[in-house]
Amino acid sequence: MEYNKYSLSFKGSGASYFKILLVNIILVTITLGLYYPWARARSLQYFYSNTLFNGQAFVFTGTGSEMFKGFIKAFILLIGIYGLVTYLVLNEQELVGLALFYIFFLLLLPLAIHGSYRYRFAKTAWSGIRFGYTGDKWELFALFIKGTLLTLITFGIYGAWFMMNLRRYLLCNVKIGDARFSYKGVGGEYFWLNLKGYFLSIFTLGLYFFWWQKDLYAYFINNLRLTRGEQTMLLRSTATGGDFLALILVNLLLFVFTLGLATPWIAVRTMRFLFSNMVLDGTIAFDELQQTQPNYDDATGEDIADFLDFGFII
Amino acid sequence: MEVLNSVQYFDGLQAGPQSALLHISEAGFSLQVGPIWNAGAPVLYFPKVECSYQKADHQLIVFLNKKTGAYFTVDTHDPTAVAIIQLLQPVEKSFATSLFKLNAFSLLLIVLLLFSGVYWGIATVVPWAGLKIIKPETETELGEKMHEAMMGDASVDRRKTALVQSFANSLELSKVYPIKITVVKNQEVNAYAIPGGNIVVYTGILRTMQSPDELAALLGHEAAHITERHSLRSVLRSAATGLMISVIFNDVSGILSILVENAEGLRSMQFSRSMEENADEVGMKVLVKNKINPLAMKQLMQTLKENAPEMPSVLSFMSTHPATDDRIKHAETFAIPYKNSSFAANPLRDSIWRELK
Incomplete structure (x- = not known):
């Protein structure tokens, strides 16, 4: 097995992303929102095609029309839920309405995340090889219910464990071709990391916040790896607290002084920052990757997750 | 063989591009892996109906088969790219492209x-x-609730309330809304109207006013806010703006929405200024109808201007206080045609006024 260094880079520019956003906004506005799925597809395609691993771009193979179907389904579902809750509240059944609202979302969220992961990864390709998510809907569901209940009972303390269990489950089920990702972060470490970050940030009047962010990023990156049989690829973060301080402060200043117009530049420089502060090395021979993951076209979960503004953050 | 183009082919089986030669025909794409076209070697054929393309930043990606995930790429500047787009989508239909x-x-x-x-x-x-949907009765109901809430800890002057109420009854203030007066013990020079019919008058403003005609002008102005549904309009407008902010800026963080909200604040200020002028005018019409000189409105404004250094509430009588001079001028202009009309003293109102003082 040969030892390699791999490269991950982002070559998009603020100016071109700005144009994409403007065109998207125009089209979404004049179609009263119906264009949104196509707009989202375009943004995603832009980000994927400008992200290069070993010099080869990622491809987002999802389309606006697939996401439109999911968009409509998600829209009807959410309108139905909101409608029912509003009806109950207006008819003096506030408590029932509210309870139903939380229960619905508690049940809906894991299913939406599952759907989102399935769709998004099936539509992500690199060098002709599809990613895939192999997690089980009901396992994630059980994990989610258990995590939510324990987090409630422990007044949020279990949240760190819940978060790591969720992240581990999701990431350990992500594959690219016949290589599999794995994550070994655990709740205990994550809890202390956040506790330390929280209190030191208070003691240092907020200055430690940037080092806390550095730690969180490193905890994500350093615990992630990709394995293919005997071969592995490791990731390591090289960002320092000072780097994060510079990134976040400059982003903030850019945003404030341009009244938000710099948003695309901020997105682009953040991507660049995250990718350039990462070292990837190991023994995986990427040109030997085999296609193993199937195609998957249903974007409903993806769209629900997007509606709920849940993002794609793990 | 005609024109052959070299492309990067991803077979959807194993990672990595293979250089391949592409031949474009009417019905689809023929591909052969390798640097030179070999007539004897196998050729891959992809009918165009199963193909689609994506124009990425630097390259054109042509998906050949959804199931296998095979695709090839060419540089967007390559003439081949143009030919492929022509084949797959002869009419450049998208409006996005022109944008x-x-x-x-x-x-x-x-x-x-x-x-x-x-x-x-x-x-x-x-x-x-x-304004179309909400009926005056509903407005009165809502206004009654607002009034109750606002009067929660105010001390009401019952005697003066009854007096000003009978004063108001002697004027024809509104045909649609039941005008209900509440006099509150408060030294502030203030009065305001609540949608649906309630007018709140502070004892401070009663003390400041100089004549029964000024009180009539004040009530006429406040009643006009009610009959012209000014506050309802403001409430609806800010609700509409709030709705818009949440829709448009849902994901662009708080800073933008704060900006928009402030802009809306300026706007509603302007809006209420024109509403004030409108209320002055409608109020003066009430005065004329009751045989009171409309210049009473001007007198009222001048009295208040001299005696009210600070204007606390948004709903207060002179909320847009820098514009007072304009409003005085406006009132003067309105009164010109009535210069020679005859105005009669009203014994009932005069006697109420004496009791109030």
């Missing part, structure tokens, strides 16, 4: 125009529809 030909500045301009159009549209349509 992309514009520069960022023009696009930004279009966005701003669109937004202001949408903003104007919603800020006009929602209040208009709301």
Whole structure:
């Protein structure tokens, strides 16, 4: 097995992303929102095609029309839920309405995340090889219910464990071709990391916040790896607290002084920052990757997750 | 064989591009892996109906088969790319493509125009529809609730309330809304109208006023806010703007929405100024109808201007206080045609006034 260094880079520019956003906004506005799925597809395609691993771009193979179907389904579902809750509240059944609202979302969220992961990864390709998510809907569901209940009972303390269990489950089920990702972060470490970050940030009047962010990023990156049989690829973060301080402060200043117009530049420089502060090395021979993951076209979960503004953050 | 183009082929089986030669025909694409076309070697054929393309930043990606995930890429500047787009989508139908030909500045301009159009549209349509839908009776009901809440810890002067109420009854203030007066013990020089019919008058303003005609002018002005549904309109407008903010800026963080809210604040200020002038006018019409000289409105304004250094509430009589001079001028102009009309003293109102003082 040969030892390699791999490269991950982002070559998009603020100016071109700005144009994409403007065109998207125009089209979404004049179609009263119906264009949104196509707009989202375009943004995603832009980000994927400008992200290069070993010099080869990622491809987002999802389309606006697939996401439109999911968009409509998600829209009807959410309108139905909101409608029912509003009806109950207006008819003096506030408590029932509210309870139903939380229960619905508690049940809906894991299913939406599952759907989102399935769709998004099936539509992500690199060098002709599809990613895939192999997690089980009901396992994630059980994990989610258990995590939510324990987090409630422990007044949020279990949240760190819940978060790591969720992240581990999701990431350990992500594959690219016949290589599999794995994550070994655990709740205990994550809890202390956040506790330390929280209190030191208070003691240092907020200055430690940037080092806390550095730690969180490193905890994500350093615990992630990709394995293919005997071969592995490791990731390591090289960002320092000072780097994060510079990134976040400059982003903030850019945003404030341009009244938000710099948003695309901020997105682009953040991507660049995250990718350039990462070292990837190991023994995986990427040109030997085999296609193993199937195609998957249903974007409903993806769209629900997007509606709920849940993002794609793990 | 005609023209052959070299492309990067991803077979969807194993990672990595293979250089391949492409031949484009009417019905689809023929591909052969390798540097030179070998007549004897196998050729891959992909009918165009199963193919689709994606124009990425630097390359054109042509998906050959959804199931296998095979695709090939060519540089967007390559003439082959143009030929492929021609084959797969002969008519460049997308409006998006023509938008992309514009520069960022023009696009930004279009966005701003669109937004202001949408903003104007919603800020006009929602209040208009709301005014149509909400009936005066509903308004009175809601206003009654608002009044109750606002009067919670105020000390009401019952004697003066009854007096001003009978004063108001002697004027024809509104045909639609039941005008109900409440006099509150408060030294502030203030009075305000609540949608649906309630008018709140502070003892401070009663003490300041010089004549029964000024009180009539005050009540006429406040009643006009009610009959012209000014506050309802403001409420609807800010509701419409709030709705818009949450829709448009849902994901662009708080800073923008704060900006928009402040802009809306300026706007409603302007709005209420024109409403004030409108209320002055309607109030003066009430005065004329009751044989009171409309110049009483002007006198009232002058009295208040001299005696009210600070204007606390938004709903207060002189809320847009820098504009007072304009309003005085406006009132003077309104009164000109009535210069030679005869105005009669009203014994009932005069006697109420004496009791109030």
